[in-house]
Amino acid sequence: MAEGWCCADKTCIVTGGASGIGALNVQWFLREGARVAILDVAEEKGKELQTRLNLLYTGKVLFYKCDMTDEEQISRAFDRVVEDFKRVDIIINNAGIFADTPNVWRRACDVNWQGVVSLTLKGIKHMRKDQGGEGGTIINVSSVAALVRFPYLPIYNGSKAAVLHFSQTISLNPFFETTGVRILVMCYGATDTSLLSNIENKTWDEVLGKNVTKMVAPAVPVQRAESAAAALYSMYKKAANGSIWLSVNDKEGKDITSTVDAAFKNFENILNKHTAIWRKIKMSGHWDLKNKTFLVTGGASGLGALYTEWLLREGVKSIAILDVAADKGEELTAKLNTIYPGKVAFYQCDVGDEAQLSDVFERVLKNVGKLDAIINNAGIMNDSPENWRKSVDVNWRGLVSLTLKGVEHMRVDEGGAGGTILNVSSTAALVRTTFLPIYCGSKAAVLQFGLSLSMPPFYENTGVRILTFCLGATNTPLLDNLGSRCWDEKTKKDIVDYLSTEVDVQKAESAADAIVKIIKEGDNGSIWLSVSDKPASDITSQIDAGFKAFEAIAHG
Structure with missing residues (x-):
């Protein structure tokens, strides 16, 4: 010392x-x-x-x-x-x-x-x-x-x-x-x-x-x-x-x-493929996706688009896609509506902009009447000086805002019908890597927010499940050109080397399989992991053990 x-x-x-x-x-x-x-x-x-x-x-x-x-x-x-x-x-x-x-x-x-x-x-x-x-x-x-x-x-x-x-x-x-x-x-x-x-x-x-x-x-x-x-x-x-x-x-x-x-x-x-505990979890129930109405942020491309497609296969009633990319969103909507007629609607929206998000959320409710589930998927992995604030607005503030809007709409103690909100965090909340510390911080915020919000008597009062999804490195454009997204120019080469030698990048389809499993089986407050093309794993008990250790010292 x-x-x-x-x-x-x-x-x-x-x-x-x-x-x-x-x-x-x-x-x-x-x-x-x-x-x-x-x-x-x-x-x-x-x-x-x-x-x-x-x-x-x-x-x-x-x-x-x-x-x-x-x-x-x-x-x-x-x-x-x-x-x-x-x-x-x-x-x-x-x-x-x-x-x-x-x-x-x-x-x-x-x-x-x-x-x-x-x-x-x-x-x-x-x-x-x-x-x-x-x-x-x-x-x-x-x-x-x-x-x-x-x-x-x-x-x-x-x-x-x-x-x-x-x-x-x-x-x-x-x-x-x-x-x-x-x-x-x-x-x-x-x-x-x-x-x-x-x-x-x-x-x-x-x-x-x-x-x-x-x-x-x-x-x-x-x-x-x-x-x-x-x-x-x-x-x-x-x-x-x-x-x-x-x-x-x-x-x-x-x-x-x-x-x-x-x-x-x-x-x-937990993330290490040699020591992770991959186990079957006995769930308290099974949430049926059929005839449910969903909202997916960042749904125009990448994982959001796959989540939308996978949910449609499960028989959901409709999906509202929110994304800033209008061309991609409209193209995907047209494509999916040829297969699932009238089930997909696109809304251009920057979820980091509160005015836009509030306006679009009200439009969605006006059009669908009732939302059963929200997937806060939109994310930006960019710690560069020019972009880190925008990233935080999307990864953190936009997620919080839509979660609160969803709870207000769904809560049974105020006339709603209950529902599910799934917030996408990341393995970046669980590991320490020096290349993208702001992104890591924002994802840690998402994890702690979900853990705290979902504590009793939240579900008992509201009938709303809060689920948190820690997603590992996945083959999407989010991983492209990472060197230009670091907070420190000197780490550009290091992050590329780290990604190619230390990180097991999974297929996007594995993440989509995981999201369906989590929504079907996840208990309120549960934390789930998807890495290395393995089945989604409930890691709530391991996270709970870590926080119990924190709480023991915090209470003196």
């Missing part, structure tokens, strides 16, 4: 630094001799803190108004910090929003996840020694919400899982050896800040919100904010690159890297 990292005469950026734990982080680093740039949307609080602290640490604190949902503001603020302080040595990605409500969750995702990615990438580019920088440290604040399953805020849980997985994948060897930049992760437990106020009004579901303070709050110990800030500074001084730390119950910060590492090694072993 690295010892004795010093912040004297270093420049530190703290996002969300105007109040709460962020303001305490600012003060810790100032006391230890750092200069601090505070980034926060709260201008009045930020300027007031700047003035007060500069009375003690003359000229060492500057405040920059910055909305971490806005890429232009993030870029502008970072450039101004570099201009004013001449360098950046430490970044603490602390800003966060704790709310899953319909009017807030998109903004929360932008702050909690996309904002972290953006500033991390900017920090690496500025600091990396192999491109003229001087090295440094980036601390990404995740949460125990990444380690536990909690039904009240599944979107928040997903965003924090994304932060953790993104950070542990991007930091893999030889990252530190090449760049001289440490990536660290802090998982805070419940902490006494304004984030916890009015929690009953922050859940995704009003029914759950009424119970959260009564059922959960008394059982969750809340630590002082000072304990959280002390733990983060201790981590900064002591932690090795790639470390994951925990701060709960006013205890000293604890390095939990080995526990997380053990769980992910078990996840990775």
Whole structure:
């Protein structure tokens, strides 16, 4: 473990630094001799803190108004910090929003996840020694919400899982050896800040919100904010690159890297063709596809088109295909309707665009009357600087949005008929590969979202099954030209070599067989795997074991 990292005469950026734990982080680093740039949307609080602290640490604190949902503001603020302080040595990605409500969750995702990615990438580019920088440290604040399953805020849980997985994948060897930049992760437990106020009004579901303070709050110990800030500074001084730390119950910060590492090694072993447990699962029931109405995103080509064709063979009533590719969608629809007359309708839609998605969803409901199943298949595997935000919008925000719309439409406790929502995650959520850390993070978010959302009493209340499909490398255009989709140009050749030598690419038809099996047989909350042309396997018990290990340490 690295010892004795010093912040004297270093420049530190703290996002969300105007109040709460962020303001305490600012003060810790100032006391230890750092200069601090505070980034926060709260201008009045930020300027007031700047003035007060500069009375003690003359000229060492500057405040920059910055909305971490806005890429232009993030870029502008970072450039101004570099201009004013001449360098950046430490970044603490602390800003966060704790709310899953319909009017807030998109903004929360932008702050909690996309904002972290953006500033991390900017920090690496500025600091990396192999491109003229001087090295440094980036601390990404995740949460125990990444380690536990909690039904009240599944979107928040997903965003924090994304932060953790993104950070542990991007930091893999030889990252530190090449760049001289440490990536660290802090998982805070419940902490006494304004984030916890009015929690009953922050859940995704009003029914759950009424119970959260009564059922959960008394059982969750809340630590002082000072304990959280002390733990983060201790981590900064002591932690090795790639470390994951925990701060709960006013205890000293604890390095939990080995526990997380053990769980992910078990996840990775599930994928290994020599050690995976391929077993028959006794299901509680069998879902009949006949005469069911489906919606499939990303359905115009690739796996989405195959899923559509396979479902039609099973006798479904109709399928609505959503895709941005109009020509391909219309061509496929015409082709399939010659075989299955009137069963397929195409809707051009960018699922990453909320306005488009809402409009198209309402049109689908108007045309079909009732949806029985949604397959959130649309995905983009692209971490390049020009495309990663669009990828996250499709892979994460679009999936969440359509899931919530589907639940609202289907839930039996509000007059619906129940149904099934299958969210396509990836083996990228279960393994650590350094080439596409943003994609890995987004798929980890999907996995944790599904696990949390589907917890009791979700199915009992709604009659809606949430299924998660972890798809391995499959022979589709998603794997074409991967070198151009990496976050770091230096890994272009490495990812091509990795794909050709380490990855067993399965046929697309195997994935289509798997999706039909999962929809027919999957229990609510189950996690399924499709790799190496093997039959779909229910891996829920293995994932559950990993999360039980996480939850044991998270509960102190």
